[in-house]
Amino acid sequence: MExxxxxxxxxxxxxxxxxxxxxxxALTLQDDLTNQILxxxxxxxxxxxxxxxxxxxxxGRMLGNMANMSRLLDAETVVVGMKPTVAITLVELGVSLxxxxxxxxxxKGMELLQESLRSKAGEKGNERQEG
Amino acid sequence: MExxxxxxxxxxxxxxxxxxxxxxxALTLQDDLTNQILxxxxxxxxxxxxxxxxxxxxxGRMLGNMANMSRLLDAETVVVGMKPTVAITLVELGVSLxxxxxxxxxxKGMELLQESLRSKAGEKGNERQEG
Numbered sequence: 001m002e003x004x005x006x007x008x009x010x011x012x013x014x015x016x017x018x019x020x021x022x023x024x025x026a027l028t029l030q031d032d033l034t035n036q037i038l039x040x041x042x043x044x045x046x047x048x049x050x051x052x053x054x055x056x057x058x059x060g061r062m063l064g065n066m067a068n069m070s071r072l073l074d075a076e077t078v079v080v081g082m083k084p085t086v087a088i089t090l091v092e093l094g095v096s097l098x099x100x101x102x103x104x105x106x107x108k109g110m111e112l113l114q115e116s117l118r119s120k121a122g123e124k125g126n127e128r129q130e131g
Numbered sequence: 132m133e134x135x136x137x138x139x140x141x142x143x144x145x146x147x148x149x150x151x152x153x154x155x156x157a158l159t160l161q162d163d164l165t166n167q168i169l170x171x172x173x174x175x176x177x178x179x180x181x182x183x184x185x186x187x188x189x190x191g192r193m194l195g196n197m198a199n200m201s202r203l204l205d206a207e208t209v210v211v212g213m214k215p216t217v218a219i220t221l222v223e224l225g226v227s228l229x230x231x232x233x234x235x236x237x238x239k240g241m242e243l244l245q246e247s248l249r250s251k252a253g254e255k256g257n258e259r260q261e262g
Contacts, residue, residue, distance in 0.1 A: 005147060005182045005212070007237045009140070014237075016136060016147045051136045081136070106138045106145075 004029050006036045012044040012113055013037065013075075014106070018051045026062045033066060037073045044113035045070045048106055050081025060095035067100045076116055078102065080109040135160045137167045143175040143244055144168065144206075145237070149182045157193045164197060168204045175244035176201045179237055181212025191226035198231045207247055209233065211240040 002025060007014045013036055015029070033045065047063065049055065067077035078101045090097065103109035133156060138145045144167055146160070164176065178194065180186065198208035209232045221228065234240035 003182060005149065005179065007145075007147070007179060007181075009237055009241070014138075014145075016138070016149070018136065018147070018149045048136065048138060050138075051134060081138075106140055110140070 003032065006032055008036070008040050008042065009110075011042060011117065012046055012110065013040065013042045014046045014048065016048040016051070021059050021062060023058075026058075030062070030066060030069065034069055034073060037070060037075050042075050043117055045075050045077045046106055046109045046113070047077060047079045048081045049079060049086070050083070050105075052086060053083065055082075055086045055090060057093050057095050060090055060093065060097060064095075064097055064100055071099070076101070076113060078109040078112055080104065080106050134163065137163055139167070139171050139173065140241075142173060142248065143177060143241065144171065144173045145177045145179065147179040147182070152190050152193060154189075157189075161193070161197060161200065165200055165204060168201060168206050173206050174248055176206050176208045177237055177240045177244070178208060178210045179212045180210060180217070181214070181236075183217060184214065186213075186217045186221060188224050188226050191221055191224065191228060195226075195228055195231055202230075207232070207244060209240040209243050211235065211237050 002019070004015060004017060004019070004025065013033070015033065019025070036042065037045070045066070047066065052059070063079055067079075070077045079097070080103045082102060101112065103112050133150070135146060135148060135150070135156065144164070146164065150156070152160075167173065168176070176197070178197065183190070194210055198210075201208045210228070211234045213233060232243065234243050
């Protein structure tokens with residue numbers, strides 16, 4: 001069966017979506033991703049969609065779902081590599097990708113995740129000091 | 132036209148092959164990869180084939196070609212994520228992937244590239260000291 005690979009890079013997972021997502025592939029990806037987060041203890045997920053020329057409301061919703069699931073498992077999601085035409089289409093479709101952070105490319109996305117990881121560690125440190 | 136995305140991560144480029152390679156897609160990837168190496172000045176290339184269940188002699192040859200092209204442009208190539216069945220098939224096909232380094236996964240491949248980059252930097256340092 002076709003599967004989208006999930007690559008572990010340090011504390012983060014990288015998913016590169018290259019093929020058109022149909023229902024079962026999307027569901028398999030959601031399963032695989034949540035399992036991988038648990039297995040690896042990953043703190044962030046990068047979803048690269050730079051190969052996608054078209055993103056419909058189904059994929060938009062799926063991206064939102066994956067971000068929410070990851071958040072529940074204490075991993076932040078950043079969607080990277082969105083094409084300008086895709087951004088235009090998503091807005092026109094009324095899909096706002098609420099709660100999904102985006103970055104121009106994988107490098108910038110990884111910086112974002114590292115920053116937010118540091119600031120979380122900082123907060124924890126402060127809580128401990130206060131408590 | 133379908134394209135395989137090439138992601139820049141620090142000094143390295145990451146190519147995740149998820150779809151079956153046919154002639155034109157392979158040629159496009161070779162073009163894109165060499166262009167990206169020049170454009171970004173990347174020192175290493177990671178080719179992830181963990182999604183491929185089958186690798187025939189065509190893909191084997193293509194992997195070898197890409198590794199050689201990258202080497203000429205001063206970037207080392209590591210093929211990562213090869214499935215055991217793929218390794219068996221390649222040997223049975225008589226494709227030995229000479230000159231192609233391999234690693235179990237992206238993380239290990241990246242460590243390999245970083246090590247070889249450091250040892251190269253060391254050699255240069257020595258040359259300067261001697262000269």
